[in-house]
Amino acid sequence: MEKVFIGIDISKLTLDVFVNSCSKTQHYQIENCSKAIKKFFKSFSNDANTVVGMENTGRYNFELYEVLSNLNLLVFVINPLHLKKSIGLLRGKNDKLDSQRIGIFLEKNYMDLQPWIAKSSEIQKISLLNSERRHRVRFIEADERFKLS
The missing domain is CATH 1.20.5 (Single alpha-helices involved in coiled-coils or other helix-helix interfaces)
Structure with missing residues (x-):
């Protein structure tokens, strides 16, 4: 089975989600609330081949943490400074691009990172x-x- 990498950029009201699998890449924008997050992750739940990554943004992560703690997914909470230094100087900054960069970073580096424990x-x-x-x-x-x- 192929691995699926999910990069999530978190803001107060929305989550920008970049899903990268071998066959395709897609971007989604969902509400930052438990109901929408559960609905999105329903198709990925209990799939050991799904790897999720996000930056630590403090209180805005709380809804996502709550949902992910009940799923059997490999989750990484990435230090924003680590992500910024690994990518280097890039042009353009928006939530969609950030979620894509998190997903790509995760795909390259997840073996060297510590998984998040709920x-x-x-x-x-x-x-x-x-x-x-x-x-x-x-x-x-x-x-x-x-x-x-």
């Missing part, structure tokens, strides 16, 4: 809240420095 829902929520807190503290500290100058 955490419990409670741990994910705590991590998300902790991240949100750090962001807000930094924002407040920056605001205070601005007021002092």
